[in-house]
Amino acid sequence: xxxxxxxxxxxxxxxxxxxxxxxxxxxxxxxxxxxxxxxxxxxxxxxxxxxxxxxxxxxxxxxxxxxxxxxxxxxxxxxxxxxxxxxxxxx
Numbered sequence: 812x813x814x815x816x817x818x819x820x821x822x823x824x825x826x827x828x829x830x831x832x833x834x835x836x837x838x839x840x841x842x843x844x845x846x847x848x849x850x851x852x853x854x855x856x857x858x859x860x861x862x863x864x865x866x867x868x869x870x871x872x873x874x875x876x877x878x879x880x881x882x883x884x885x886x887x888x889x890x891x892x893x894x895x896x897x898x899x900x901x902x
Contacts, residue, residue: 823868827875830861 837854844850865879874880 820868820872823864823871824875827861827864827868830857830864833857834861 834854834857837850837857841847841850841854862879865875868875869879
């Protein structure tokens with residue numbers, strides 16, 4: 812699987828996107844099944860996974876969200892100057 816993405820940064824970004832997809836789907840499911848405790852636990856687990864992945868990405872590369880900016884290892888504010896993933900910043 813790593814060979815397809817070419818580098819660790821691209822794979823981590825892909826993993827964040829997959830986790831985010833699961834979170835969106837679970838929140839939609841919970842809109843119609845609000846008392847499903849197993850689904851709530853599943854959602855919580857994926858939210859934790861996403862937060863950890865965002866912190867890892869921020870510490871290794873650049874923050875993807877403003878809330879993960881504090882995990883960045885940069886000593887300067889690069890939010891507006893770093894290329895975003897859709898601008899080729901991931902590759």
